[in-house]
Each structure stands twice: as C-alpha cells, then as structure tokens.
Amino acid sequence: MSVVQVAEPQGELPYIHGFSAEEQARLVRQARFSESMVYRDVDFAGVERLLEVGCGVGAQTEILLRRYPELNITGVDFSQRQLTVARQRLQGSPWRERAELLHMDAEDLDFAPASFDAAFLCWILEHVLSPERVLAEARRVLKPGARLYATEVMNASFFLSPYSPNLQQYWLAFNDHQLAVGGDPFVGAKLGNMLLRVGFRQVETQVKTWHLDSREPHRRQQVLDYWSELLLSAADQLIAAKRVDEALVAAMSRELRQLRGNPDLVFFYSFIQATAQV
Numbered sequence: 001m002s003v004v005q006v007a008e009p010q011g012e013l014p015y016i017h018g019f020s021a022e023e024q025a026r027l028v029r030q031a032r033f034s035e036s037m038v039y040r041d042v043d044f045a046g047v048e049r050l051l052e053v054g055c056g057v058g059a060q061t062e063i064l065l066r067r068y069p070e071l072n073i074t075g076v077d078f079s080q081r082q083l084t085v086a087r088q089r090l091q092g093s094p095w096r097e098r099a100e101l102l103h104m105d106a107e108d109l110d111f112a113p114a115s116f117d118a119a120f121l122c123w124i125l126e127h128v129l130s131p132e133r134v135l136a137e138a139r140r141v142l143k144p145g146a147r148l149y150a151t152e153v154m155n156a157s158f159f160l161s162p163y164s165p166n167l168q169q170y171w172l173a174f175n176d177h178q179l180a181v182g183g184d185p186f187v188g189a190k191l192g193n194m195l196l197r198v199g200f201r202q203v204e205t206q207v208k209t210w211h212l213d214s215r216e217p218h219r220r221q222q223v224l225d226y227w228s229e230l231l232l233s234a235a236d237q238l239i240a241a242k243r244v245d246e247a248l249v250a251a252m253s254r255e256l257r258q259l260r261g262n263p264d265l266v267f268f269y270s271f272i273q274a275t276a277q278v
C-alpha cells in the first residue's frame with residue numbers, strides 16, 4: 001500500500017496500495033514474511049505448467065520457483081510497472097528459464113482452454129472488479145482435474161489488544177475506501193461460494209490466523225511492524241480521498257507506538273486459503 005494513487009492506463013481498479021517502488025519492495029517483504037503460512041498446505045506435486053494470476057512484482061513467483069523445482073510458471077498481471085520490476089527480479093535469479101511474465105487482464109485471459117495444470121492466486125481478488133470472473137477464467141484455462149489455490153484477505157478479522165480506537169477507525173476507513181473503489185476487503189470469506197458458483201468441485205477453505213501474544217514476543221513484534229507498514233502505506237491515499245485526516249493518522253501512529261511497547265499486546269488477523277478442483 002502506498003502513498004499517492006497511481007492508476008495504470010488500462011482502466012483497472014484504483015489499486016489501494018499504489019505502484020511506488022516502496023510498495024513494490026513491501027510486496028516482496030510481505031510474501032517472504034507470510035511464506036510459511038501461505039505455502040504450508042500448497043501441493044503442486046506432478047504440476048508442470050502453473051498459472052500465477054496477479055503475479056505483481058514476482059514476489060510469489062520467486063518463492064514458487066524456489067519451493068517447487070519442477071514448475072514452469074506463467075505469471076500474468078494487469079500492471080506494466082509491476083511486470084517490469086518482476087522481470088528485472090527474475091532476470092537476476094537462477095530460475096529465470098522457468099518463468100514467463102505476461103501483461104494480461106485476469107478477467108479476460110488470453111489462453112486456450114485447458115492450458116495449465118494448476119493455478120495460484122495470492123492477494124489479488126480483493127483488488128479486482130469481479131473476483132468471480134477471475135476465478136471462472138482461471139477455471140476455463142485449467143485442465144480437467146487441475147487444482148487452484150487462492151489466498152485472500154478477510155479484513156473484518158483484524159483486532160489488536162489493548163483496543164485502539166483510532167486504529168480501528170482508520171481500518172474502517174481503509175476498508176470502506178477499498179469497497180468504494182470496487183474492491184473487496186472481505187473477499188476471503190466468500191471464496192467457497194464463488195468457487196462453487198463458477199463450477200469448481202471439491203472446494204475446501206482454511207482459515208489461517210496470526211494470533212500472537214506474549215508466548216511469541218519476537219514474532220508478535222514482527223507482525224506488528226509489518227502491519228504498521230501496511231496501514232501507513234495507504235495513509236496519503238486515504239487522506240486524498242477524504243476518508244481520514246492527518247490528525248487521525250497521527251493518533252493511529254501514536255497508538256501503534258504504544259502498542260509496540262506494550263508487553264500485553266495481542267495481535268489477531270485471519271486470512272482465507274481456498275483450494276478447489278476443475
């Protein structure tokens with residue numbers, strides 16, 4: 001998430017995180033930070049051709065190539081800026097021969113039916129106009145029996161103790177803004193229904209939770225720092241949209257500093273990972 005909104009020319013949804021270099025670097029940190037939870041249950045045994053929908057700066061692509069040495073990945077993204085960074089990152093990696101990154105709208109994939117053995121989506125459906133259309137398109141280009149994994153946000157689950165009213169107010173504004181521009185910060189909870197509606201079978205969802213307290217102080221601090229960065233990266237955009245003002249951002253920042261020093265801090269956030277078969 002970043003400061004000023006920079007829309008890409010193709011007319012996709014305004015992207016709440018923006019496309020700054022800072023945000024692009026944050027995506028890489030985010031992917032590595034959440035890697036153990038996101039990939040714990042992802043099984044690509046026997047998969048040769050993987051479609052990664054919304055590959056962004058290639059942060060997940062890099063992890064996928066490293067974790068699954070048999071995979072050949074086709075990554076697609078609507079943003080040329082993200083793709084430029086992704087291609088640069090890939091060029092410098094030992095896995096560059098196993099990936100191609102293409103400029104494409106996930107709602108209108110330019111692939112023949114049954115082109116891929118599996119599909120991977122991560123933190124994309126909250127940003128698209130029609131998540132269901134993206135899932136239907138993914139299904140169309142998957143082979144019969146192929147598996148899809150989608151890992152998506154469920155922002156209503158976020159809670160910090162001690163209760164911090166300014167932070168909560170900011171978070172409501174953040175989510176209201178994302179809804180207003182056509183995204184869906186609660187899309188994770190709806191994945192099961194959507195997958196069924198577009199014809200997937202064997203639909204399974206898992207709620208994955210960061211519930212961190214004094215039992216894991218180091219991890220708790222890491223998660224809070226990561227989250228603080230994510231919250232603040234949208235501040236300028238939310239101010240420009242008049243969803244929040246400078247005073248609220250300052251009050252939230254104060255609360256975040258207090259929380260950081262609080263030995264009783266509790267961090268809670270759940271996201272959803274769905275898997276289904278064609």
Ligand SMILES: C[S@@+](CC[C@H](N)C(=O)[O-])C[C@H]1O[C@@H](n2cnc3c(N)ncnc32)[C@H](O)[C@@H]1O
Pocket residue numbers: 012013015017027028031053054055056057058059060076077078079082104105106107121122123124127128
């Ligand atoms: C939060 S980023 C996540 C990127 C990557 N999956 C990751 O986890 O690092 C969301 C990405 O979805 C892309 N995106 C949004 N709408 C899209 C669309 N309709 N088609 C393709 N990509 C899209 C954005 O350009 C952005 O790169």
